[in-house]
Amino acid sequence: MADADAVFEVSYEVCNKVGGIYAVLTSKAAHMVSTYGDKYYAVGFYDPHNAKLEFDEQDTPPEFKEAFYQLKEKGVVCRFGRWTIKSRPQVILVDAKELMGDKEKIKTRLWETHHIDSLYSDNTFVEPVVWSTAVGLLLDELTKTAFKGKRVVAQFHEWMSSAGMLQLTYAKKPVATVFTTHATMLGRTLSASGIDIYEMIRSGKTEDPLVLAKKYGVIDKHTMEAASAKAADVFTTVSEITGREAEAFLGRKPDVLLLNGIDSQKYPEFEELAVLRRHYRKNMKDFFASYFLRYYDVDMTHVRSFYISGRYEFHNKGIDLFIESLGRLNERMKKEGTKFSDGTCTIVALFFIPSDTIGENIEVLKNNSLYQDMQDQVEAALPEIRDTVLNQLSHGKMPQNILTDEFIGQCRKLINHFTERRGGRPPLCAFQLAYPEANDAIIQAFIKNGLLNRAEDKVKVIYYPAYLSSAQRLISMDYQQATLTFDVGVFPSSYEPWGYTPLEAAAQSTMAVTTDLAGYGLFVDGKSKGIYVLRRWGREWDEVVDDLTSYLYRISSLTKKEITELRADAKNISSLADWKILISNYIDAHDKALISMSARTKK
Missing domain, CATH: 3.40.50.2000 (Glycogen Phosphorylase B;)
Structure with missing residues (x-):
């Protein structure tokens, strides 16, 4: 009232x-x-x-x-x-x-x-x-x-x-x-330390919160x-x-x-989002092409893309779970020689997890620059090609000798330069970290799970440890523009009081993964096919990893029509969380x- x-x-x-x-x-x-x-x-x-x-x-x-x-x-x-x-x-x-x-x-x-x-x-x-x-x-x-x-x-x-x-x-x-x-301060701290607080709560074996708060150095904030x-x-x-969590740790x-x-009014309607997605996807496709094609061939017209974003909380945000699931997906697809019904045979997963950097990876930046040079060369030649074709057609002739010797010579130089890294492997990280990669949990988890960006790997990974911005030289899009281009946002958190990221993804008609350990996951559970609620409560690690792997495999096998239907469902269900x-x-x-x-x- x-x-x-x-x-x-x-x-x-x-x-x-x-x-x-x-x-x-x-x-x-x-x-x-x-x-x-x-x-x-x-x-x-x-x-x-x-x-x-x-x-x-x-x-x-x-x-x-x-x-x-x-x-x-x-x-x-x-x-x-x-x-x-x-x-x-x-x-x-x-x-x-x-x-x-x-x-x-x-x-x-x-x-x-x-x-x-x-x-x-x-x-x-x-x-x-x-x-x-x-x-x-x-x-x-x-x-x-x-x-x-x-x-x-x-x-x-x-x-x-x-x-x-x-x-x-x-x-x-x-x-x-x-x-x-x-x-709660205590819940977040314990979970970040690798303790399954929900198992503690479920089993009723919670230690005295004051003792735990002192042990983990948050006694002041906890008692407040x-x-x-x-x-x-x-x-x-x-x-x-x-x-x-609050009832267990705070006593009320x-x-x-x-x-x-x-x-919800902040987000465009479904049809407008589809138009925007096509526009921004071209930019993301160019980034993927510049990232991988210097090293080996990838069919960029048949790629499924996943992303995760958020604070660098390796366990709390489920980054560890996502990486291990991608590793198993990679092995399954390689073993089966998987090529799905729509032609998809490659998965690209991006990790938008900000960390300390000293700038873009020089190799990635050079790859991007060379790809841009090829684009510029083609764009510059298009008017002359157009005029040549139209002139021959207007004279009743089938177009031939469309490309000039000069253009062909320039293309040879660009090809030689761009493909000089053939046989190598794309970097795992798009930026230079301000600390050794050997100390980075994400990169080490990639390596441990066989996600090495080899030519034979069906799942490719890119760690992007910088905040997205249209002013950047690599992706050159802000967060909403960039994430709009992906098929699925994956947020398999082990600790997430609410979880805006899957909700924001759904509002952009992007399919999302959340969990039953996330506030939003419980809120949306059973209400949507476009938002997948991964079961983590009271389950063994391997079971959860297998479930997420199976979901990602299933999503990768869907037709474009099925993907569109799930996008629409995710968009519709997001309105339930309107203010x-x-x-x-x-x-x-x-x-x-x-x-x-x-x-x-x-x-």
Whole structure:
């Protein structure tokens, strides 16, 4: 019902893109503004650099001036304005750097009131805690002035923003609080260390979370998170799978699930996507040709393409699983001499996983340049070829001697130069890493699984450890343009609280793989043929690898018509995660928080 008189949504990532929550905030902002109008305020961390790009500072509203003045007296500067995204929500950015002098007092108070163990914390913990404490001071002042006697809701995303919430709830301030965890610190840390947290949860053999948090060095963030989950009027997570995790590690089951969504209107319709795909596929085909054809022949008209993207979390993101499945697929196709019904006999898999680089691989860059030279030579000759053909046809003659001796001579030189690497192998990585390839988990997994880009290999791999951009010299497309060209996006995560990548792929009518250990995977399970939900929960590694291998083999064998049907299905199912549907969960959480706060403050 949207009962609140004011809603403050607090996150370290308001006007400050540092992680995935930024995508959540920006994609749903229009719906928050549509629901609450000028009663909605996003509250964020003031970063001077990012503020120049994303924050349109405006005059402080008269009703806020007293609260801002009181904060300034305490060394906290508040700036009012608008976020420079399409919906232009109201924003308050809080600069608490002068409050850092009180960090020990703040940490001591948190220990005394909530047993938050921050004795050995570094600045990655302290700075957000000091900032969020300042946000708590701001909200307290606003409820005394501009919103005195009003129904105020404050939603705090992640532990980084929740110190202020703890301060408000402990003092029984008239602010209804919602705490949202997008992934528990302990769960993410354990999973990244190779521990199957869902098997721990399923078996009921979870160790004491405090003991685990100390052992893995996240005791400060874990205790902050656990205290926040317990203290909030309403506790929320972003998926069913994260709800199970939170109940096990934080000691509270979520009251509401705030599933992540997309703005479907941002994505073109299916027919337009098909046109765009044909256009951008030509660019990707050129990249593949320049990458492989200097070394051996590949039929570029019959290629199936897969990709994976995301943070370099080798196990959490299922990179290890994808590589091993590709290795088995390669061996199966070589053994069977596979050539599918539409002629497909080669798989190309790209790994868009950013890492530290010092520039493009010189060999790859040269290959790309030589291929571009051939394209330029052909383009330059086409007008003369056209004129020659038309002239002969207009004189009633069949075209002959179309190519000039000069053009043929230039082609011979280009052929000799381009094919001088015949018999070699294309690099596994398109860039020069800033560290030895022997220390890179992806490249070593390629080698271990026989993915060496040999002529006889049916599965070719390219590690692309840079952020995609139209300004780059290799692929020269941004992320959405590049990934639109692929047949399947593969995201077989072992730890994924939600998982935007398969949802974004589906919205672009690209088939996707997710898992039943991902929030989005559970959400879409059983609803779509275009999105494959890989079973990982409680299963042995080899079983899962075999299942993914079989799926990739099956997809590679489909006809173009069957692929198109699955693309359409993926596109249709993506609309179920539209914010215009899912925003109601946020409203429900806010309304429930008002009821809970009313009972809390009367005690």
